[in-house]
Amino acid sequence: MAAKSLASCIFCKIIKGDIPSFKLIETEFSYSFLDIGPLSKGHALVIPKYHTEKMHELPDEYLTDVLPIAKKIALAQGVKNYNILQNNGRIAHQEVDHVHFHVIPKPLEGDQEG
Ligand code: 5GP
Ligand code: ZN
Numbered sequence: 001m002a003a004k005s006l007a008s009c010i011f012c013k014i015i016k017g018d019i020p021s022f023k024l025i026e027t028e029f030s031y032s033f034l035d036i037g038p039l040s041k042g043h044a045l046v047i048p049k050y051h052t053e054k055m056h057e058l059p060d061e062y063l064t065d066v067l068p069i070a071k072k073i074a075l076a077q078g079v080k081n082y083n084i085l086q087n088n089g090r091i092a093h094q095e096v097d098h099v100h101f102h103v104i105p106k107p108l109e110g111d112q113e114g
Pocket of ligand 2: 005012050097098
């Protein structure tokens with residue numbers, strides 16, 4: 001399915017390069033970059049190049065592209081402890097209405113390298 005974007009969406013603007021970001025990995029279906037408000041060093045986001053608000057609305061080819069990227073980020077960062085987080089809807093703490101997956105390293109206390 002062809003990429004889909006929404007002019008008013010900040011993550012669609014990041015994909016287009018209209019808002020700057022620290023890019024990590026880009027594929028035909030996905031874009032990943034560092035979170036602007038990191039919960040830990042290396043906190044990354046992986047977003048599909050298809051604008052939908054929630055995960056269940058996403059075409060499968062976009063959805064299945066995400067996890068291998070999250071895996072590459074975790075491997076590249078060399079983290080042993082991390083969370084993959086994906087929020088859908090306000091009550092579930094989604095703030096940006098473009099599907100995104102967090103990769104959040106969990107450093108040991110006092111050890112920013114994880
Ligand atoms: P949510 O709570 O929706 O799951 O998480 C949204 C995430 O997007 C937050 O962690 C927030 O810091 C991040 N974020 C929001 N706006 C921007 C931005 O313009 N650039 C980047 N790099 N991250 C953003
Ligand atoms: Zn969007």
